[in-house]
Amino acid sequence: MINKDIFEFPIMYTNIIPRIAVGWGAHETVADECQDAGIKKALIVTSGLKGTGIVDEIKQILNHNGVATEIYDKVTSNPKDYQVMEAYKVLKDGECDGVVSIGGGSSHDCGKGVRVVAANDGRDILDFAAFIDPPWMDEFKKYKPCTIPQIIVNTTSGTGAEVSPIAAITNTKARAKQLIIAPKAGATTAIIDPLLVRLMPxxxxxxxxxxxxxxxxxxxxxxxxxxxxxxxxxxxxxxxxxxxxxxxxxxxxxxxxxxxxxxxxxxxxxxxxxxxxxxxxxxxxxxxxxxxxxxxxxxxxxxxxxxxxxxxxxxxxxxxxxxxxxxxxxxxxxxxxxxxxxxxxxxxxxxxxxxxxxxxxxxxxxxxxxxxxxxxxxxxxxxxxxxxxxxxxxxxxxxxxxx
Ligand SMILES: [Fe+2]
Known part of the structure; x- marks a missing residue:
């Protein structure tokens, strides 16, 4: 007879981590990564990173190599629910088939949010927030998995959002930051280039x-x-x-x-x-x-x-x-x-x-x-x-x- 007495958190689950391209100059591979992932038209999701020239450079590499782009550059710190929905609209109207997020955790999490919304027929991003009650794992099973790819270009060294499957999004009405957990929300590839990261203040x-x-x-x-x-x-x-x-x-x-x-x-x-x-x-x-x-x-x-x-x-x-x-x-x-x-x-x-x-x-x-x-x-x-x-x-x- 199996003894079925168990303790708290008896089962751990690992998540798939993205392919990682790390090294000096790695950002130049961004178009290759998009093409490998099947992206023909990318939505760039970013805060803009004004003064660094990074967004323009990535856009040029993509366009020069035949990957078309739309851009949403209004992401802020503590990315907001409405920013995810605005970016999703740009993705939908522009008929983009992938996301390239450029920045730190805020841009990457907004990008993940866009893909979660896109996979679930435009539902509000906050519908995917994980709570203890109701139990998030039961809710998780009801969501459709993300299907469109995301290439991440990291410009900070901190958040780990490039490899985490979770997105932290601010519910502006409730004044609460909520963790979005949905199937296959992790990115496809994380590009980690110290050349870009060292431009941080x-x-x-x-x-x-x-x-x-x-x-x-x-x-x-x-x-x-x-x-x-x-x-x-x-x-x-x-x-x-x-x-x-x-x-x-x-x-x-x-x-x-x-x-x-x-x-x-x-x-x-x-x-x-x-x-x-x-x-x-x-x-x-x-x-x-x-x-x-x-x-x-x-x-x-x-x-x-x-x-x-x-x-x-x-x-x-x-x-x-x-x-x-x-x-x-x-x-x-x-x-x-x-x-x-x-x-x-x-x-x-x-x-x-x-x-x-x-x-x-x-x-x-x-x-x-x-x-x-x-x-x-x-x-x-x-x-x-x-x-x-x-x-x-x-x-x-x-x-x-x-x-
Ligand atoms: Fe953190």
Whole structure:
């Protein structure tokens, strides 16, 4: 007789990750990738990246090689529901058969959203938001899979959106960031070219780079932790710890640039391999929805408070993470070693000139917003695997402590 007593999250699922073209000059292969994917007319989805010349260059490469283009260049940080629907209209009216997203996570997630809507007869993007209740897996089975391809051209090193199958989209009416999970929403190919990535300004480099760090530690600490992600997440943490400072202050440091590109994608792969996130991303998403601040900055600001909350529930997991950051933990107790993680994280934030907390002063968040944020988080996918059990009042207190 099979013993059918099971524990929480007994089955992990991996997702297919896109083909990855990584290396100096990789952006020049964008037309080849479109043609291999069968794209004859691409919708370019982007924020515009004004001043860099990147969008014009990609468009020229595509057109020169016989791939026609339409463009939607109104994507913003924390991509909005209406932006996905506007971009979908351009795709439909222009009879495009594929998407080329150029930028960071916002452009890529908007591009994924367009494909989800296109596969499901123009339904509103918010119909595909994943919640704990109703259970997202049951809803997921009702959606048609994406059929049109997406080629991603990365211009940041941070979000991992190039390899993740999930899109984070802001529900503007509900003032909530929602995770869109639909079948085959992941991209076809991710082009990761350090030549483009090193054009980031300093603050975006630090903030998106910290987002990568947050993927590393949150996906490592979560109860929804994929065994396949263990090594890749520790390597993500190590690469960020060793290279983010150098890359932030000198974007022409080719070694640091390349390694941050790898780290960002590896963090995304860790999540795509079945690991989740937790309280830091869960609250940061909603802080982003309310204040429209940068996602990586929101993560950075609440990291220390969020993980202090989790620390007693997963003390031993901080040890391999802090070792990956170069700390010798021999002779230390679990408690002492986990404290070292907080010291290292404080040092990283200080070196990146990111202040912890002060959400009101830094982002304009107000006391009256806090309950709303915790309420949205309580039914959010990120909350499910957080190491410490959810408690409304305690979570509210975490936010109050950093207001
Ligand atoms: Fe993130």
């Amino acid at each position: 300093r603050n975006i480099t630090a903030w998106t780079g910290f987002d990568t760090m947050a993927h590393g530690f949150e996906a490592f600490l979560t109860k929804v932790h994929s065994p396949y992600a263990y090594g890749i997440l520790l390597r993500t943490i190590q690469l960020v710890s060793e290279n983010l400072r150098d890359f932030t202050y000198n974007r022409m440091n080719n070694t640091a640039c390349e390694r941050m590109c790898w780290a960002a994608t590896m963090g995304g792969i860790g999540i795509a391999f079945g690991s989740g996130a937790g309280i830091v991303h869960g609250l940061a998403h909603q802080i982003g929805a309310v204040t429209d601040c940068h996602h990586g900055l929101a993560n950075a600001i609440i990291t220390l408070a969020g993980e202090r909350y989790n620390q007693p529930a997963c003390l031993e997991k901080f040890i391999p993470m802090v070792q990956a950051m170069g700390v010798d933990t021999r002779g230390l107790t679990e408690g002492q070693a986990s404290e070292k993680w907080f010291e290292e994280m404080e040092r990283l934030l200080r070196d990146l000139e990111i202040a912890s907390g002060q959400l009101n002063k830094q982002l304009g968040l107000q006391e009256k917003d806090l309950e709303h944020i915790v309420k949205v988080y309580s039914n959010d996918f990120c909350r499910q695997g957080n190491p410490k059990e959810f408690d409304f009042e305690e979570t509210l207190q975490v936010l109050r402590s950093v207001l």
